[in-house]
Amino acid sequence: MRHQELLDAVVDGVHRVEDLARALGISPSTVRRGLTELEQAGKIVRTHGGAVPSPGGGELSWAQKSQRNAAAKRRIAALAADLVEDDHVVLLDAGSTTTFIAERLAARSGPTVVTSGLGPMTALHDAEGVELIVVGGRVRRRRGSIVGDYARGVLDRVTADIAFIGADGLLPGRGVNCPSPELAAVKELQMRSAREVVVVADSSKLHTGEHPYWAVVPGPHVLVTDDGISDEDARAFDADPSCRLRVAATAGGPITPAATD
Incomplete structure (x- = not known):
């Protein structure tokens, strides 16, 4: 068992030992050992019969990240x-x-949007001109994402014109950095299910990879970033033959370092 998977489950709201064991397909004793080690690392706080995320020890929610x-x-x-x-x-x-892309599309008439995100779903909920399809599966609440076999079952049956993929980090030739293998799997399937792939990442995400998991970009793709991109990063992504770089001018103040989507 990887401790990150156990931590992800706790952050996502699965708090009891028995429920964690069932969700991860491991024994309660293995869960208890993992929780002990996560508590020692300051990631969680043990409770009677389970655990909760440590204040400040878990990842920011997708709503909090939208402010970065x-x-x-x-x-x-x-x-x-x-x-x-x-x-x-x-x-x-x-x-x-x-989610910001979804807010833009909400005013449109005609597109069909298939999403694995709670943010885009919320933004498009009342958009009468948009056909909205939400993939099923397990909800990772703090990430605002839907993962698992049900999500894959829907995405396997979709051929989209374009896929917009978020990133916690991005390296030329390596792919999109992710905090869990489940998220990496969903991102890869979304990219394989689209005729055109567009990775959307602000410039603080470029050439970073703090998490151990990666979603491999399957082929030619567009990277849309902001004009805070460094000359070095611009040259690196321009040199990647599979990447077409597009830069959006940024209105406002300086870029905050190391934000995650």
């Missing part, structure tokens, strides 16, 4: 949304930048 580098993300979203035609089938990944 918001000006840059909104400019990226505006440029990305302009790539969508009214008759397109669009895949929207979970994340704050993809």
